[in-house]
Amino acid sequence: MLRKFVAVFAISTLLAIPVVAQQGGKYSAFVAKAKYQLTRDFKDPSSAQYRNAAVYKNSDGKISLCGEVNAKNSFGAYIGFVPFYADETSHTIKQEGDDVVFPMLYRLTCETKLSAVK
Structure with a gap:
């Protein structure tokens, strides 16, 4: 009985691996476009580092890449x-002194986390 359970569990786990892999790559094209949009005006776009980055959906269903970015000057x-x-067509970075509008828009834009990004 235990062998049968282990065999069924192992087979079901192996069959689920491709599904998990597909989910991780679901937003890869969107993330690449959003990162390009974000860094295209940087002095050194290839130096961009990301932290706490994830794909989010807002209440209107619009998808955005949200997080923190660091780059060289x-x-x-x-x-x-x-x-x-x-997103694929625009970006907003918090400017120094913008402690009212940006945080409000960030909360509205980055409501529901869909997928973490490396």
Whole structure:
């Protein structure tokens, strides 16, 4: 009985692996476009580092990439992680002193987490 259970569990686990792999890649094209949109005006786009990045959906169903980004400035020094949200056509990065509008829009844009991003 135990062998049968282990065999069924092993087979069902192996069959589920491709499904999990597909879920992880579901947003890869969107993430690539959103990251490009976000970093295209950076001094060194290839230096971008991401933290707490994830794909989110808002109440209207719009999907966005939200998190924090760090990149090098003209002097080659990293500026520090800054919150952002982006999609395939636009992006917004928190500006210094913007402590009212950006946090409100960030909460509205980044409501429901769909998938973590590396």
